[in-house]
Amino acid sequence: MKPQRAPEGQLRRIVGFRLDENLDWVAKLECGHQLLVRQNPPFTEQHWVTTAEGRREHLDHELPCLACKP
Numbered sequence: 001m002k003p004q005r006a007p008e009g010q011l012r013r014i015v016g017f018r019l020d021e022n023l024d025w026v027a028k029l030e031c032g033h034q035l036l037v038r039q040n041p042p043f044t045e046q047h048w049v050t051t052a053e054g055r056r057e058h059l060d061h062e063l064p065c066l067a068c069k070p
Helices: 053-058
Strands: 010-019 025-029 034-036 061-065
Touching: 025 061, 034 061
Parallel strands: none
Antiparallel strands: 010 025, 010 061, 025 034
């Protein structure tokens, strides 16, 4: 099995969250783009997104924006 590469994209701060139509969490990024941050093993493991406290603690953390070019 090939090792997964880190997603490419410009790092952007998380400024908020919202639920999408499938009730998955989406991070709102400072650049105006959005990034899906669902907790849906085995594809991703982001347990923090399942609680209000976890989402609050991750505000201002950076995620790679795949729409912004590095």
